[in-house]
Amino acid sequence: MAGAVMPTGARRPRRRPAESGPVGHRHGVRARVVTVAVYGVLGVSAILFLIPYYLLIRNGLSTDAEITSPEWTFFPTDLRWENVTELFADTETHFASSLLNSVLVAVLQTTGVLLICSLAGYGLARIPYRHANKIFYAVVVSLMIPGAVTFVPSFLMVSTMGWVSDLRGLIIPGLFSGFTTFLFRQYFLDFPRELEEAARVDGLGYWGAYWRIVFPNSLNFFAAIAAITFLHGWNAFLWPLVIGQSNESWTVQVALSSLLTAQTIRIHELFIGAAISILPLVLVFLFLQRYLVQGVTQSGIKG
Structure with missing residues (x-):
């Protein structure tokens, strides 16, 4: 009834949080997926950005034969600091x-x-x-x-x-x-x-x-x-x-x-x-x- 009064001492029913339940779980999973995707894109972009610097250092400390060799090595066999x-x-x-x-x-x-x-x-x-x-x-x-x-x-x-x-x-x-x-x-x-x-x-x-x-x-x-x-x-x-x-x-x-x-x-x-x-x-x-x-x-x- 519209005019009903809650008895004294009665507890009001608690509202369920909006994020709880299946809907909240899906939102949490989606947020984690988005975060992982963003960090993945940033990581790949960072690697692509650093590749030219890696090539400069790798080739700069190699011999001319290793630089022009068809067989690629990630690091030179002998770092030539000279x-x-x-x-x-x-x-x-x-x-x-x-x-x-x-x-x-x-x-x-x-x-x-x-x-x-x-x-x-x-x-x-x-x-x-x-x-x-x-x-x-x-x-x-x-x-x-x-x-x-x-x-x-x-x-x-x-x-x-x-x-x-x-x-x-x-x-x-x-x-x-x-x-x-x-x-x-x-x-x-x-x-x-x-x-x-x-x-x-x-x-x-x-x-x-x-x-x-x-x-x-x-x-x-x-x-x-x-x-x-x-x-x-x-x-x-x-x-x-x-x-x-x-x-x-x-x-x-x-x-x-x-x-x-x-x-x-x-x-x-x-x-x-x-x-x-x-x-x-x-x-x-x-x-x-x-x-x-x-x-x-x-x-x-x-x-």
Whole structure:
């Protein structure tokens, strides 16, 4: 009855949990299957991702005969660690100096891009200037010009200044990036203005607000841009190949290409050199991988 009252002391019937019974059991089994399938796909993907690195190390520590042998062995019968010594002792490659040149180029370009492009982006986003939008549009238009169009003029300028076979010719043309400036400008547009206004109340100008407020609170984004710029500078090949016309100014990518010529192919040196050359990239990726994702989400690019 609708108006019935439960007697005093009577217990209310317990409700059966929604997950109990056959239906809940099926849901639990399905969740476990999905989890196993996800981890299985991730495991297979990880193995496929690591195969090239395994091949580099395996072939780099093998003899040329084992590398080209039709009979495949998972590990070389005799690990030839002397291949590393042979690579660094090669007087034609200058691998040690090439590594140093790549480090200098990548680090100095990354530092320059972070400083110059961040200041340019901050100025376009915050400093009132009637031609700011025109300058920004010019930067965006420059992104639409193919690199092949500006390659020859850039080489002529560098050659006129006498920077061929010089680290200045490798580093200075890469100290500015229109795309990085665009990213910084979009990021600073979304930066909280209240923090900068508080800095101006304390007597700080644009430079003081940038250096003391904006920069310390944007380290994640700066780290993401630094990782991307370092990877680009380290992997550059065409420009260092044209500018570095003497082996003293080679970067590591150019040095590796010298091991593969029309006359000779030093296979084991090529593999061990490639394995060594990717170690800085692996370290940068391991330490800064989370910033790469944050850099995209914080860049201000919508859609």
